[in-house]
Amino acid sequence: MTEPTPTPALSVRKLSVTFHSRRGDIPAVADVGFDVAPGELVALLGESGSGKSVTARAVMGLHTGSAEVRADRIALSGTDLRTLPDRDLRALRGSRMSMVFQDALSALNPVLSIGDQIGELFREHRDMSRRAARQQATDLLGLVGIPAPTQRVGDYPHQFSGGMRQRILIAMAIALEPELVIADEPTTALDVTVQAQILELLDDLRRQLNMAVLLITHDLGVVSEVADRTMVMYAGRIVEASTTEQLLGAPAHPYAQALLRSVPQAGQIGDDLYAIPGTPPDPRRQPSGCPFHPRCDQVVDLCRSERPALRSLPGDRAAACHRAEEVMHAVA
Template structure:
């Protein structure tokens, strides 16, 4: 990890994504903005349905069915990629930007061997012959820690454990040396030992290849170990940003504070954890004002009437709350 300033590989600017539903349009992503630089890991955290994965898929040009970009830009290496054709995206994916999907068993083709699936990337994008592509696939599987890689080239995905399938996905994502990697819940359902191995593997590739990374996760422990900066999403909007240390030690938004208080720490002494009351809002009929106010212990009349704009608290540090100072003071008292 690094906290040094670096050129932006990616800049997402005021991105909005809508879904068409029988109940009307649902805005799943609302005015999202962030940047990612070389060697930097930005974690996007939040509850299920907060818009994390939709944001990631849109950045990859894999916008879900029945969805559309309703506004904003996605600028990759200085080029706005919103609206590119499928042919143009095929040139970018793998070469410049790649993604590790949440469920490798679903992302991998069950009818093809893993060796074929990795080698095919070298054949299509690098023009390699079958033998050279297969050799390169074995080398890559070995690099991501798959034992006896050359022999396992001819195994199908179901023959691998969850951790090994995730390593295959990482091998495919890194095969063409992309500049930006999106990792969507890359350690979900893996035990802590395998989690640590996969995070270590990704950090090593970051250091050697100056790789920028977006980590999508709801696991604050994984984020603490892997990320440089954090963007907290709620109801399709980024409500707080900052370095991992800033956000974890001094949360400035009530939602972030609630997330932190729901995580056990050594200081709790076995006391019951504090859950965030209520449920995320409906995207079809969102509440007026701040989307979090129905669940927020700090909410007052202004919160029901006015949706707060992000307030700058420092370099690349902001919070979209009317009562930021009160939240920070409350966090200090914990």
């Protein structure tokens, strides 16, 4: 007898985000769909401006004002987030889903101690006393590797290094053991050693707590370290989705292939580094056909006239490319 498929921690279908401005509408994200299972770490990969952070903020319900968010489905463990009143959605943030922002210094309140900022989560969502909340904050600091947590729980953000502040943000994100954590470029501007420590911490915590993690990044090195599956975004759409092993071994989209070629290799000493020609398109003036075709070295006439749909490929993967099979087999 076949076991029932577990409910995804996060399920998104046909998500689109458009920003309205005086200069016209800006379609930042279009028809994005994916699932993240409990305990799974999925990476959303792409250059700056590809729509990764816009997607993350739409899932969290953080877009306001000029942003118009449309989706057939945004569900957290079966709970439809689109229909929740604002008050209920705010209650979910921190308790059942949370976000780690890339700029820890800006995300933390400079005039409140770390203990007060973490403790507020327990006071608001768990109705704990100030003393009990502070003890929970101390325990969390220890869990994420802050030395001498009992002494440091009373310190302020500026008294911590960049790596330690990032650990504090992760502590706040996991404080109430949410079902989903979205980490938006959590290792940006950190040195390689600290970056590796932060990634290892995220990986360990999601396994311990069985949390789903959606990792936003532009760094293939980060993806190769921790991601179970990877989705590649370009010009506001997902252009490839596969296991990370499949992506690194034989990408099915020329853009993903180009990203891999851009990573410096040990054997390339003295050679020029590869760079993808051109720049990502302006969302208001995307080219006809495939948006990557002006930068693609495998373009054919069909690419210039017809936008390829994201379609299934052998091996439980998908790509939005007219020549996906050729690209994949050329590398494999």
